[in-house]
Amino acid sequence: MNDGSTEEPTVIAVADGMGGAVGGEVASRIAIEAAMAEPADAAIEPADRVRAGNDAVLAAIEEDYTLSGMGTTLTLGLFLPAGLLRIAHIGDSRLYLLRNGVLEQLTKDHTLVAELVAMGQITPEEAETHPRRNLVTKVIGTPEISVDEFDIDLKPGDRVVICSDGLNAMVRDDAIAKILTDSWAPSDAAWSLIEAANAAGGADNTTVAVVDVSL
Numbered sequence: 001m002n003d004g005s006t007e008e009p010t011v012i013a014v015a016d017g018m019g020g021a022v023g024g025e026v027a028s029r030i031a032i033e034a035a036m037a038e039p040a041d042a043a044i045e046p047a048d049r050v051r052a053g054n055d056a057v058l059a060a061i062e063e064d065y066t067l068s069g070m071g072t073t074l075t076l077g078l079f080l081p082a083g084l085l086r087i088a089h090i091g092d093s094r095l096y097l098l099r100n101g102v103l104e105q106l107t108k109d110h111t112l113v114a115e116l117v118a119m120g121q122i123t124p125e126e127a128e129t130h131p132r133r134n135l136v137t138k139v140i141g142t143p144e145i146s147v148d149e150f151d152i153d154l155k156p157g158d159r160v161v162i163c164s165d166g167l168n169a170m171v172r173d174d175a176i177a178k179i180l181t182d183s184w185a186p187s188d189a190a191w192s193l194i195e196a197a198n199a200a201g202g203a204d205n206t207t208v209a210v211v212d213v214s215l
């Protein structure tokens with residue numbers, strides 16, 4: 001785990017693979033490698049990194065048909081020195097912002113249940129126990145992807161979290177907020193979140209990155 005601080009442009013990304021015996025692991029690794037292949041630089045659109053990840057996963061499937069059906073989420077943030085955070089996202093990993101003690105999910109989940117909630121067909125509470133809650137509607141590893149992209153201005157004291165659904169499936173947002181508020185160092189916060197997910201049953205692998213903003 002990188003516990004360093006930097007004033008350079010920085011890309012932080014989480015990919016959560018799915019499909020096949022080993023396919024998910026392969027897909028997430030390939031997507032991250034391709035997304036990170038170019039140096040962190042404001043000139044490269046974050047969404048282009050996600051598309052590069054998709055192209056690489058599709059190419060790997062083409063080369064080895066046994067990998068077909070593999071896919072991965074990819075949630076990527078380009079942190080720029082003036083406090084600009086540029087986000088590109090596909091899938092059900094999440095990017096959260098903790099600001100003044102308030103936790104906000106900035107990314108949308110590309111899941112069936114999130115769509116049903118948005119359409120008013122089920123409540124957020126029903127989504128938590130819905131039998132198809134794991135169904136991801138957009139994913140890396142499909143020919144035509146649409147990548148969510150947006151920018152936000154960060155402030156000193158902001159804490160940004162990028163995580164796989166292994167965290168938020170096991171730990172409610174209010175508990176995530178409390179852990180983030182109670183933890184001092186970003187690495188402590190990340191480990192505490194992973195421990196909380198495991199303590200709650202840890203039904204899935206959990207990946208967490210925590211970034212503190214000091215401008």
Ligand code: MG
Nearest residue numbers: 016165166204
């Ligand atoms: Mg997962």
